[in-house]
Amino acid sequence: xxxxxxxxxxxxxxxxxxxxxxxxxxxxxxxxxxxxxxxxxxxxxxxxxxxxxxxxxxxxxxxxxxxxxxxxxxxxxxxxxxxxxxxxxxxxxxxxxxxxxxxxxxxxxxxxxxxxxxxxxxxxxxxxxxxxxxxxxxxxxxxxxxxxxxxxxxxxxxxxxxxxxxxxxxxxxxxxxxxxxxxxxxxxxxxxxxxxxxxxxxxxxxxxxxxxxxxxxxxxxxxxxxxxxxxxxxxxxxxxxxxxxxxxxxxxxxxxxxxxxxxxxxxxxxxxxxxxxxxxxxxxxxxxxxxxxxxxxxxxxxxxxxxxxxxxxxxxxxxxxxxxxxxxxxxxxxxxxxxxxxxxxxxxxxxxxxxxxxxxxxxxxxxxxxxxxxxxxxxxxxxxxxxxxxxxxxxxxxxxxxxxxxxxxxxxxxxxxxxxxxxxxxxxxxxxxxxxxxxxxxxxxxxxxxxxxxxxxxxxxxxxxxxxxxxxxxxxxxxxxxxxxxxxxxxxxxxxxxxxxxxxxxxxxxxxxxxxxxxxxxxxxxxxxxxxxxxxxxxxxxxxxxxxxxxxxxxxxxxxxxxxxxxxxxxxxxxxxxxxxxxxxxxxxxxxxxxxxxxxxxxxxxxxxxxxxxxxxxxxxxxxxxxxxxxxxxxxxxxxxxxxxxxxxxxxxxxxxxxxxxxxxxxxxxxxxxx
Amino acid sequence: xxxxxxxxxxxxxxxxxxxxxxxxxxxxxxxxxxxxxxxxxxxxxxxxxxxxxxxxxxxxxxxxxxxxxxxxxxxxxxxxxxxxxxxxxxxxxxxxxxxxxxxxxxxxxxxxxxxxxxxxxxxxxxxxxxxxxxxxxxxxxxx
Numbered sequence: 079x080x081x082x083x084x085x086x087x088x089x090x091x092x093x094x095x096x097x098x099x100x101x102x103x104x105x106x107x108x109x110x111x112x113x114x115x116x117x118x119x120x121x122x123x124x125x126x127x128x129x130x131x132x133x134x135x136x137x138x139x140x141x142x143x144x145x146x147x148x149x150x151x152x153x154x155x156x157x158x159x160x161x162x163x164x165x166x167x168x169x170x171x172x173x174x175x176x177x178x179x180x181x182x183x184x185x186x187x188x189x190x191x192x193x194x195x196x197x198x199x200x201x202x203x204x205x206x207x208x209x210x211x212x213x214x215x216x217x218x219x220x221x222x223x224x225x226x227x228x229x230x231x232x233x234x235x236x237x238x239x240x241x242x243x244x245x246x247x248x249x250x251x252x253x254x255x256x257x258x259x260x261x262x263x264x265x266x267x268x269x270x271x272x273x274x275x276x277x278x279x280x281x282x283x284x285x286x287x288x289x290x291x292x293x294x295x296x297x298x299x300x301x302x303x304x305x306x307x308x309x310x311x312x313x314x315x316x317x318x319x320x321x322x323x324x325x326x327x328x329x330x331x332x333x334x335x336x337x338x339x340x341x342x343x344x345x346x347x348x349x350x351x352x353x354x355x356x357x358x359x360x361x362x363x364x365x366x367x368x369x370x371x372x373x374x375x376x377x378x379x380x381x382x383x384x385x386x387x388x389x390x391x392x393x394x395x396x397x398x399x400x401x402x403x404x405x406x407x408x409x410x411x412x413x414x415x416x417x418x419x420x421x422x423x424x425x426x427x428x429x430x431x432x433x434x435x436x437x438x439x440x441x442x443x444x445x446x447x448x449x450x451x452x453x454x455x456x457x458x459x460x461x462x463x464x465x466x467x468x469x470x471x472x473x474x475x476x477x478x479x480x481x482x483x484x485x486x487x488x489x490x491x492x493x494x495x496x497x498x499x500x501x502x503x504x505x506x507x508x509x510x511x512x513x514x515x516x517x518x519x520x521x522x523x524x525x526x527x528x529x530x531x532x533x534x535x536x537x538x539x540x541x542x543x544x545x546x547x548x549x550x551x552x553x554x555x556x557x558x559x560x561x562x563x564x565x566x567x568x569x570x571x572x573x574x575x576x577x578x579x580x581x582x583x584x585x586x587x588x589x590x591x592x593x594x595x596x597x598x599x600x601x602x603x604x605x606x607x608x609x610x611x612x613x614x615x616x617x618x619x620x621x622x623x624x625x626x627x628x629x630x631x632x633x634x635x636x637x638x639x640x641x642x643x644x645x646x647x648x649x650x651x652x653x654x655x656x657x658x659x660x661x662x663x664x665x666x667x668x669x670x671x672x673x674x675x676x677x678x679x680x681x682x683x684x685x686x687x688x689x690x691x692x693x694x695x696x697x698x699x700x701x702x703x704x705x706x707x708x709x710x711x712x713x714x715x716x717x718x719x720x721x722x723x724x725x726x727x728x729x730x731x732x733x734x735x736x737x738x739x740x741x742x743x744x745x746x747x748x749x750x751x752x753x
Numbered sequence: 754x755x756x757x758x759x760x761x762x763x764x765x766x767x768x769x770x771x772x773x774x775x776x777x778x779x780x781x782x783x784x785x786x787x788x789x790x791x792x793x794x795x796x797x798x799x800x801x802x803x804x805x806x807x808x809x810x811x812x813x814x815x816x817x818x819x820x821x822x823x824x825x826x827x828x829x830x831x832x833x834x835x836x837x838x839x840x841x842x843x844x845x846x847x848x849x850x851x852x853x854x855x856x857x858x859x860x861x862x863x864x865x866x867x868x869x870x871x872x873x874x875x876x877x878x879x880x881x882x883x884x885x886x887x888x889x890x891x892x893x894x895x896x
Binding site: 623666719731 | 787789790791792793796798799801803804805806807808834835886889893
């Protein structure tokens with residue numbers, strides 16, 4: 079693929095993000111002007127996608143985007159009502175385009191029809207929106223405006239005037255006189271303010287036959303009432319507000335007509351009279367090649383190293399008058415960390431973005447398969463690198479399809495087993511050590527291990543007569559070409575997928591594990607390494623080395639009057655906990671005189687009665703710190719170490735608490751064995 | 754290794770050797786190496802390289818001097834992101850025709866060599882980064 083198109087691909091990805099946000103807005107009740115703004119944005123998005131696909135040389139994608147653009151055009155003209163099923167179809171269409179784009183980027187050929195899965199629905203929508211025989215309804219004549227101004231309205235503006243009047247919303251006119259030098263900025267500002275109060279239908283230039291200087295404009299705003307102060311019009315701009323059209327003048331026979339020109343407001347009168355909902359803002363997106371951010375980070379790191387050297391040199395001078403410069407060095411350090419964090423944030427997106435992509439797919443599958451499902455997400459606030467998000471979407475969609483197709487039973491089958499008819503699918507994200515962990519749990523039938531075993535033997539992957547563990551059999555489901563479905567279903571079971579999921583996850587340096595219990599459900603666990611993260615730590619010292627302990631695993635920090643030794647037990651708040659020194663965990667020499675501090679660690683997410691708590695002995699507790707964590711590359715992996723952070727006095731190693739707890743248990747067992 | 758190519762002529766762990774330039778990302782001035790507590794065998798620690806931790810080889814893995822005391826003069830960064838601490842660089846040479854000879858069985862570097870290259874009447878070992886990485890992975894497994 080031509081690298082010069084990288085920016086185009088990136089822009090397409092951004093457009094899909096925006097489209098999903100706009101569709102999400104349409105899913106909840108909104109005032110008509112918010113609905114209209116979202117539909118307009120979606121229309122523009124699909125229009126842009128169409129052009130970009132043409133530029134990239136994908137004519138079929140361009141055609142599919144054009145078809146979606148047509149649907150949004152029908153919506154914005156008020157010819158299609160915004161209903162749940164319409165939004166679902168649109169979501170499916172956008173999802174299909176997005177998946178198609180991902181495949182194209184991987185070098186796959188164009189499919190015949192990107193929108194084949196929703197072809198029938200799209201045909202129905204187009205038929206529904208087609209004007210009936212005879213004249214198209216036009217209510218612009220109800221506007222209290224001279225004929226030459228009415229003629230200036232575009233076809234789209236006419237359909238909007240008609241739609242809002244049919245929906246019972248009055249149209250207000252806002253007339254202003256703007257200075258020639260600043261009229262463009264002022265008009266934009268006033269238009270935005272008017273658009274926030276209602277639907278801005280048109281901005282018409284006016285020709286005034288008087289002696290006043292300046293340019294005159296008339297804004298047509300669909301809203302029950304305008305707050306003139308909120309428009310931000312200056313006194314010299316001669317603001318005038320007038321009622322241009324009253325929906326009560328619409329003939330009753332037309333109001334009763336539920337024809338195709340009706341606007342899509344949910345409870346229009348009430349919604350429009352409510353305070354305006356916040357419109358999703360069109361935020362300017364700055365696109366940068368990732369290498370530039372890399373280079374900036376590297377440069378920043380060099381600056382940090384120079385700062386560290388300067389700090390060390392200053393400390394070596396031992397001059398009291400240098401206290402102020404030393405304090406300034408601390409301020410520079412804090413500033414550098416802030417910039418590093420900001421740079422990191424540029425690369426990160428919330429896991430919520432991934433969940434947003436999955437949710438519509440689950441709902442559509444659930445409906446199509448007749449399997450009601452209760453979907454829940456957890457951990458959406460966690461962050462992952464943007465580059466991973468794009469790569470994770472397809473594997474996730476496949477896993478979700480599998481869970482619904484093979485995992486969850488039909489409602490009848492569930493009822494017969496004494497289960498709730500509605501199945502459950504829980505998707506959670508959590509940070510475990512240096513990994514971001516995703517769990518997909520369903521309460522369905524679980525993997526059919528007997529069938530997997532039989533299939534494995536038939537494929538020559540297993541030997542007949544041998545005992546195969548459940549772990550081995552689950553793992554087999556991830557082998558290339560392995561599928562127990564004898565006939566491919568429409569949804570999954572085509573013999574491709576799980577191995578592709580595994581390859582994709584392993585390609586990201588991650589790992590996938592499967593487990594299940596018959597009739598109780600399945601768990602698919604993905605672990606992905608985080609290369610960088612900002613993490614809050616407790617600083618502890620052991621010998622000459624300082625370590626960071628992630629605070630989300632720290633239950634308690636305590637000192638002891640008597641010296642503590644690894645291998646003992648200690649009572650903390652009435653609980654008897656095993657105690658091990660951090661040095662013993664990491665294979666470092668233990669202090670002969672024992673230790674005076676300990677940190678109680680708990681497995682993340684574990685309840686007090688279920689999880690393992692452990693007292694970790696340290697020489698000193700040096701406070702709390704927020705730091706930029708960098709993972710260790712695989713060649714440098716060390717047990718118990720999650721990564722490191724460059725600090726003033728060198729690298730601070732950050733412990734992987736779960737791994738340290740494992741090392742502590744190993745060490746304790748060795749002590750017992752030695753005894 | 755039969756085709757002609759450019760080799761870096763370097764010295765490490767008291768021994769001169771050759772390294773295919775095509776296997777190098779870059780050569781940078783040496784900086785102090787930060788050891789990793791309970792770090793893996795064959796890796797003396799890490800340095801910060803372009804904002805990321807770069808593992809640095811411990812030549813002790815092939816019987817050389819670990820050289821932990823002083824920072825290396827130069828660091829050769831291999832494509833698979835591994836730093837080779839070097840004592841010095843002599844320049845680059847072109848592989849002479851005739852291919853490589855097998856290293857003697859008693860050569861401690863044998864597991865990480867592509868062969869010996871005859872250059873100006875001396876046999877210089879040619880490092881094979883793939884073999885070196887394979888050795889490091891094996892060491893990790895047996896730990």
